[in-house]
Amino acid sequence: MATVSFKNVYKKYGDQTVVKNLNLEIKDQEFIVLVGPSGCGKSTSLRMLAGLEEVTSGDIYIGDTRVNDMPPKDRDIAMVFQNYALYPHMNVYDNMAFGLRLRKYSASEIDRRVKEAAAILGIEHLLERKPRELSGGQRQRVAIGRAIVREPKVFLMDEPLSNLDAKLRVQMRAELAKLHQKLKTTCIYVTHDQTEAMTMGDRIVVMKDGVVQQVATPSELYNNPKNIFVAGFIGSPAMNFIDCTCIKENDEVCLVNEDGFKFLINDKKLADKLINYHNKKLVFGIRPEDVRGVPGESSKENCQRVRVDVVENLGSETLVYVSFGKQTIVCRFMGSPKHKVGENITIALSPNRYYLFDKESGVSVID
Amino acid sequence: MAGKQLLTRKLIARVFIYTALTIAMVWALMPIVWMVLSSLKTQAGMFSMPPKFIFKPTFSTYAFMFNEGNFGLFLKNSVIASLSSTFIALVLGTLGGYALARGNYKGAKHIAFWIISTRMTPIAAAIVPLYLIFAKFHLMGTALGLVIAYTTFNLPFALWMMMTFFAELPPDMEHAAMVDGATKFQAFYKIALPQVAPGLVATGILCLMFAWNDFAFASVFTSHKTQTIPVAVSLLVSQTGIAWGQAMATGTVIILPMLVAGLAVRKYLVRGLSMGAIK
Structure with missing residues (x-):
């Protein structure tokens, strides 16, 4: 078990920078999720940590050891791949x-560890099979099993x-969440699926275009x-955004x-702050469940x-897409549909x- | 009614296919069968009309070849030259092919094309420069010279083939092995190599065939002591006539090992040659 840290890490392919100044401290036993749209640099960051990609500049530490120039086999990590x-x-x-x-390792130790991992994952009956004879879910378990038998510092x-x-x-x-609770090994998990990130991560790192947007x-x-990217990326259905202008009339903002x-x-506090934004462009955001x-x-x-445009009945809740002018808003109402298109x-x-x-920088105005 | 009609149509199609296949098979096998049968006949029996398919076979030609002639030596020369060249081509070709497929450096494509382009040279065009080089280094008439000559053609071919096989292999498995604790070389020979085994076998057979069947290089670069079987056959045509019996027997001996090897690795050959076609 170990901490992991990225310090001012860059990754460039020719002129293209895919990871820009990544700084990240991952605590021992933490389950951290890197999330972002494809091409945001999350996989590249993971592969740099694994030693499968070179670091262009900056340092990566596992525990107290700088691993930049260490071959993957000596890093004491285990990796599960998408395929x-x-x-x-x-x-x-x-x-x-x-x-x-x-x-x-000795044959008896290997046998003990493999059987133990197989028992945890419920694949004891598959040990003699070849991968092509397994279903997708079974292959997944084997891949995870291959990682946990190693008892590595980091997954x-x-x-x-x-x-x-x-x-x-x-x-x-x-x-996987249960497994992490049991093994308590530091885990770094890459996904593009915000639901996976939200449900599994102790902390989440949101990335876009090679830049970390928020770690929380x-x-x-x-x-x-x-910022507006994180706001739109996390949550499903996504937050509604309305372009608007801030104006001050009489004493009201x-x-x-x-x-x-x-x-x-x-x-009142926010209104005071917004005085600086008088006549400036802002983006108003509201989550579907905060509309009544x-x-x-x-x-x-x-x-x-x-005006109601679309009604989606999800059983326990209803998504209603409404519009006014050019603006569309999705609302999440509890229960079955009460409105008609x-x-x-x-x-x-x-x-x-x-x-x-x-509007210009995308940064949140509210602290 | 419809079912019966369909059945008849299927039957007709089947009959047609099998007839076509039979014709093709007879067409392909006839010369070989004639050769093998002739090698077991006496010179007089060989040209009797109509040809006899049932007769008392005689192995006198074979006995004569191995006992009286130098045939054993020629066979040994052929085996040594083709096996050595195939072995060298496979070892270097596999390593080089892997490097070209996985190496992430500029101009890899150009290097690969340059290498395969050497295989496109007509043999006749390669003979002259090789002749001059061999003469300079005293390799004329030696087994080593012949192995080098075959390798100049087999190596680029093997390298290109192996490169294609490796390039089609997703690199993730080697990466997984490296994370698991393997060195780059262990990832290569424990993970990548076993997966291209059918391709390796197919490539080996093709290299072997090229060297085994070669006449041009052997006729130029060998001396009496290092002659291979194809050259030996050509010498059976002399001013006094053609030794048909021996020619047929030698032909049979040339075909036999390739036939056996081909049958033995047929499974790999098909998989190897169609690698990449099936995903």
């Missing part, structure tokens, strides 16, 4: 024993669940996104746009008259659960 990367010419037992044999997982079907993915997600716990990330959007800032339907043609503050309804935007971002 499992099982050795097709070896049976399951030999796949799992491979790393131990290279490290010259690296590169999108390990993305080749599984939806049901199996949810099941394996829970099993799942709830911190959800409740206080630092308002957000307005040409579609007839009007939102009054109640928070209100009866009648209410003209109360922060209510909006909208084409109907005009009134929605109320939560007066205290909303987000504001600078």
Whole structure:
């Protein structure tokens, strides 16, 4: 078990910089998830840590050891690959024993560890099979088994669940979380799926274009996104964004746009801060669950008259896509659908659960 | 009714296919069968009309070849030259092919093409420069010279073939092995190499065939002591006539090992040659 740290790490391919100034301290026993859209540099960062990619500049430490120039075999890490990367010419037992044999463990120790891992993962009956005789989920287990028999300092997982079907993915997600609680090995997990990130990570690193956007716990990330990218990436369905202008009328600070959007800032402290933004472009963000339907043609503050475009019934909840002007908003209402497509309804935007971002920089205006 | 019709149509198609296959087989096998049968006949029986398919075979030609002639020596020369060249081509070709497939350096494609382009040289064009080089280094008439000559053609071929096989292998498994504790070389020979084994066998057979069947190089670069079987056969045509019996027997001996090798590794050969075609 060990800590991992990235210090000012860059990765360049020719003129292209895929990881820019990565600084990250991962604690011992932590389950950390790197998440971001494809091409954001998350896999490259993981592969640099594994030693499969060279570091262009900066330092990577496992524990107190700088590992930049250390070959992968000496780093004492284990990795699970997206396509499992099982050795097709070896049976399951030999796949799992491979790393131990290279490290010259005794046959009895190898046998003990392989059988133990197989028992944990429920693949004891598959030990004699070749990888091609296994289903996707079974291969996945073998790949994980191959990693845990090594008892490494750090687990690296590169999108390990993305080749599984939806049901199996949810099941394996829970099993991996359970496994981590049991083994308590530091784990770095790469995914593009924000649900996986939210459900599994002790902390989440959101990356975009090679740059870390925010490092935080799942709830911190959800409740206080630092910028518009994180706000839009975390949460499903994604946060609604409304382009608007900040204006000060009399003593009130308002957000307005040409579609007839009007939102009054109640928070005195925030209103004071927004004086600097007078006549400037902002982006108003609100999560689907923070929008309420209100009866009648209410003209109360922060209510909006909208038209229902699409209604999606998810059983326990309903997603309603509404629009006013050019603006579309998705609302999450509890229970079964109460609205019809084409109907005009009134929605109320939560007066205290909303987000504001600078239009130009994308940075959150609310601390 | 419809079912019956379909059955008849299937039957007709089958009959047609098998007839075509039979014709093709007879076409391909006829000369070989004639050769093998003739090698077991006396010179007089060979040209009797109509040809006899049932007769009392005689092994006198073979006995004569091995006992009286130098045939044993020629066979040994052939075996040594083709096996050595195939072995060298496979070892170096596999290492080089892996390096070209996995090496991440500029111009790898150009180097690969340059290497395979040497295999495109007509043998006749290679003979003259090789002759001059061999003369300079006293390699004329030696077994080593012949091995080198075969290797100049087999190595680029083997390297190119192996490069293609390795390039089609996803590198993740080797990466997994390296993380698991393998060195680069261990990842190569414990993980990558076993997976291209069918390709390696196919390449080996093709290299072996090239060297085994070669006449041009052997006729120029060998002396009486290092002659290979194909050259020996050509010497059976003399001013006094053609020793048909021996020619047929020698032909049979030339074909036999390739036939056996081909049958033995047929499974690998098909898989190797179609590697990449099936994903």
